Amino acid sequence: MAAIEVRGLVKRYGELQAVAGIDLTVLEGEVFALLGPNGAGKTTTVEILEGYRERTSGDVSVLGYDPGDAPREFRERIGIVLQETSVEQELTVAEALDIYGAIYPRRRATGELIELVGLTDKRDERVKTLSGGQRRRLELALGIVGDPDLIFLDEPTTGFDPSARRQAWTVIENLRSLGKTILLTTHYMDEAQHLSDRVAVIARGHIIAAGSPETIGGRADAKTMIRFKVAGVALDSLPLVPVRIDEGYVEIESGDPTRDLYTLTRWAMDNEIQLEDLVVNRPSLEDIYLQLTDDEVTA
Amino acid sequence: MTGRPSPLRLLRIQTVYQSKLFWRNPVSAFFTLAFPVMIFVVFSLVFGNERIPYLDITIAQYYAPSLAVFAAVSATYTNLAITTSYQRDLGILKRIRGTPLPAWIYMGGKIVSATYIALIGIVIMVGVGVAFYGLNLYGRTLPAAILTFLVGSFTFSALGLFISAVAPSGQAATAVANATLLPLAFFSGIFIVPAEDSPTWLRLVGDVFPLKHFNDAFFAAFDPQRTDAAFEWGHLAYMVLWGVIAAALAIRWFTWEPTAAGSTTRRRRASRVSA
Numbered sequence: 001m002a003a004i005e006v007r008g009l010v011k012r013y014g015e016l017q018a019v020a021g022i023d024l025t026v027l028e029g030e031v032f033a034l035l036g037p038n039g040a041g042k043t044t045t046v047e048i049l050e051g052y053r054e055r056t057s058g059d060v061s062v063l064g065y066d067p068g069d070a071p072r073e074f075r076e077r078i079g080i081v082l083q084e085t086s087v088e089q090e091l092t093v094a095e096a097l098d099i100y101g102a103i104y105p106r107r108r109a110t111g112e113l114i115e116l117v118g119l120t121d122k123r124d125e126r127v128k129t130l131s132g133g134q135r136r137r138l139e140l141a142l143g144i145v146g147d148p149d150l151i152f153l154d155e156p157t158t159g160f161d162p163s164a165r166r167q168a169w170t171v172i173e174n175l176r177s178l179g180k181t182i183l184l185t186t187h188y189m190d191e192a193q194h195l196s197d198r199v200a201v202i203a204r205g206h207i208i209a210a211g212s213p214e215t216i217g218g219r220a221d222a223k224t225m226i227r228f229k230v231a232g233v234a235l236d237s238l239p240l241v242p243v244r245i246d247e248g249y250v251e252i253e254s255g256d257p258t259r260d261l262y263t264l265t266r267w268a269m270d271n272e273i274q275l276e277d278l279v280v281n282r283p284s285l286e287d288i289y290l291q292l293t294d295d296e297v298t299a
Numbered sequence: 300m301t302g303r304p305s306p307l308r309l310l311r312i313q314t315v316y317q318s319k320l321f322w323r324n325p326v327s328a329f330f331t332l333a334f335p336v337m338i339f340v341v342f343s344l345v346f347g348n349e350r351i352p353y354l355d356i357t358i359a360q361y362y363a364p365s366l367a368v369f370a371a372v373s374a375t376y377t378n379l380a381i382t383t384s385y386q387r388d389l390g391i392l393k394r395i396r397g398t399p400l401p402a403w404i405y406m407g408g409k410i411v412s413a414t415y416i417a418l419i420g421i422v423i424m425v426g427v428g429v430a431f432y433g434l435n436l437y438g439r440t441l442p443a444a445i446l447t448f449l450v451g452s453f454t455f456s457a458l459g460l461f462i463s464a465v466a467p468s469g470q471a472a473t474a475v476a477n478a479t480l481l482p483l484a485f486f487s488g489i490f491i492v493p494a495e496d497s498p499t500w501l502r503l504v505g506d507v508f509p510l511k512h513f514n515d516a517f518f519a520a521f522d523p524q525r526t527d528a529a530f531e532w533g534h535l536a537y538m539v540l541w542g543v544i545a546a547a548l549a550i551r552w553f554t555w556e557p558t559a560a561g562s563t564t565r566r567r568r569a570s571r572v573s574a
Contacts, residue, residue: 050397052556075399076303084557085394088386090323091316102312103400105303142394 001028002061003150003181004049009058011044011205018044020205021058026198031172031182033192033213036202037293042185043154045202049183050080050152063150076105079148081139081156089128093119093138096127097145104146113141116174118167132159140168150181157191169194189286199285201292209292217288223253224282226260228275239267249277306404313400313408314415321378321416331378332420335370336427338490339363348432353495356523360435363428364521365489368514370420371448372455372480375413379459380476383409385469387554388561396555406460413459414452421448440520440529447520450535451513454542458509461549467560480510487511509541 004026011019019041026032036042047053049062051070060067065074087096094110101107114123117137122130130138140156156172157165172195175182186192192199193213200210201217209217229248240260244251254260257280268275283291304312322328339362346358354361386392395405428434459476466472484490486501487510493502505511516531516538 052393052396072399072401075397078397080394080397082390082393082397085390085397087394088320088391089389090320095316095319099312099316100398102304103309103398146398 002026003028003030003063004032004183005059005061006045006049007059009045009048009060010056011041011048011053012056017205019048019055022202022205022207024200024207026181026183028181029176029179030198031176031184031196033184033186033196033199034202035186035189035192035199035289040202040293041205042202046152046154046183046185050078051075076146077149079143079146079151081143081152082154083158085139086135087127087138087142089126091127092124093127093130094123096138097141100142101145106147108145108147113145116171117141118164133161133164136160137164137168140171144175148180150183151175153182153184155186156184157186157188165191189284189289193285201289203293209288213285216285217292219283219285219288222283222288223255224257224280226252226254226257226264226278226280228278230273230275233271233273237271239263306401309400309404310407310411313404314411317408317412318415320382321412327378327381331373331416332370332423335366335373335420335424338369339366339424339427343432351492354492357433359428359432360521360523361492361518363424363432363434364518365514367421367424368451368510368517369484369489370424371417371451372510372513374417374420375410375452376455376459376462377476377480378416379409379413379456380462380466380472381469383460383463384466384472384561387463388469388557390557392555393557409460410453410456413456414449417452418448435521435523437520437523437525437529439527440525443529443531444517444520446530447513447516447535450538450542451517454509454513454538454545457542457545457549460553461545464549464552464554467558469561471560483508483510487514489514509538512537 002025004024006022006024009019009022009024010017022041022045024045034042034046044053048055048060049067051062051067051074054068063074063077065071067074087100091099093114097110097113101110114120117140119130119134119137119141122134127135127138136156136159140153143151143153153172157168160168169191172182172184176195182195184192184196196213198211199213199216200207202208211217214220228250230250231248235242235245235250238250240252240254240263242250243253252260252264261280264275267273321331339359342362343358348357348359350357351361383392396402425434425436429436462475462479463472466475483504486505487508488505489510493505512531512534516534519525519529519531522529
């Protein structure tokens with residue numbers, strides 16, 4: 001079953017085409033990450049799915065509803081965590097969760113949520129006294145206070161310190177293990193890699209690549225990079241042909257890293273050569289993302 | 300699973316919540332509730348409690364209801380215009396819009412809360428008048444006073460929400476609300492007892508806007524020369540007309556999302572937090 005089904009989605013603002021025909025399917029229980037540079041149409045797309053914005057054309061179904069109508073039943077089943085929303089400064093953490101929770105037919109207990117996002121010692125503090133990261137965690141708690149089936153997370157960990165981010169990831173993983181569907185936008189590729197089942201990259205209003213974080217953009221087929229430094233050796237004596245030599249660093253692309261590493265280390269041992277700073281690397285999601293969005297910009 | 304909360308329960312929760320926000324903002328609570336009393340005390344000090352010749356009533360008998368009206372309008376019109384606009388700037392309205400809370404219940408909570416605060420303002424003013432300045436109350440006009448208060452609260456709540464619908468930011472709404480209410484209070488007989496021979500244009504300005512009608516209708520219930528129940532149907536009908544038009548335009552033009560002009564409020568607040 002698809003939680004989100006989008007066909008030919010277009011959004012125009014006057015002359016500007018912000019979303020230029022997007023197809024997207026997010027399955028139930030899936031964590032789906034939408035990646036893309038600022039101004040690529042990411043936020044517009046998500047806000048159409050959330051029911052904030054009207055679309056120009058295309059078919060959109062979210063949990064079986066047309067978000068353009070945004071009926072109350074639809075809003076009762078989704079949770080939204082946005083960048084630009086906030087909660088009244090003069091409320092305490094617990095009050096905010098009580099007031100917003102009271103709106104939903106199904107709700108998660110305030111105490112449980114406060115513990116979940118790690119704000120236990122801030123429970124009775126006014127929102128205005130919270131740090132930026134703590135406010136984002138409160139926003140996350142408010143996003144799931146109605147026990148939603150589908151959760152929209154817009155850059156949920158921006159501004160978090162590393163431990164708060166790990167904690168947020170655990171919250172998101174828990175939601176996923178409860179069978180919730182999550183649509184995530186993020187600028188952190190490690191976050192997308194860590195959390196999502198599938199990712200899509202948007203640029204200039206189009207989806208330019210989609211797939212699992214492991215395979216997107218031909219990542220599965222991409223060659224492994226072997227990189228090291230050698231001193232006092234004639235480079236033409238290397239047993240393999242480098243693709244690049246940069247400030248003493250040698251880079252070799254390998255389609256068969258097990259064999260190539262063996263060849264390389266045997267050569268080094270035989271000749272008593274040190275392979276300094278030896279790194280074996282496959283292109284990260286970030287490398288692929290930068291390559292994809294860079295192609296798009298220069299295209 | 301607890302089932303969908305009833306509209307009445309939601310309205311109650313929203314009302315309590317909006318009132319809580321009012322009391323936690325001491326500046327607005329002061330200007331809404333204490334400021335009119337201060338003006339009343341100052342006027343009484345300056346003018347004494349003499350009789351206004353051509354109306355043949357005491358200063359307090361005139362100013363207590365007038366400044367009670369001023370307090371009620373501050374609690375509804377000024378308060379709703381400013382807080383709602385700032386809530387939009389800060390993304391609070393956008394967050395509300397993303398929840399299943401029906402818009403009318405959210406707005407209803409604001410209006411009921413503002414009306415409740417307006418009532419407190421009126422009770423304080425009338426209480427001070429009775430306790431210290433010999434203000435006379437008339438049981439037979441109480442129903443008219445209550446009806447006038449309710450109609451006025453509705454009209455000026457609707458006008459406050461109308462201002463928040465058209466003002467691009469909280470700062471703009473603050474300026475517009477104050478720059479309209481204060482001059483109009485002079486034209487409408489709230490700060491100045493209208494002279495017998497006041498110029499026609501002044502009377503016309505007062506007649507066009509709803510504040511004078513609120514003031515006149517409410518004063519009628521405190522007028523010692525009246526012997527009837529003091530229902531001012533003409534004034535009430537005119538206020539309702541203003542209220543209905545304001546509400547319709549507010550609904551038509553209201554936006555929930557921060558505007559470009561309003562988003563500087565949020566950015567400023569955000570940068571102060573991270574600093």
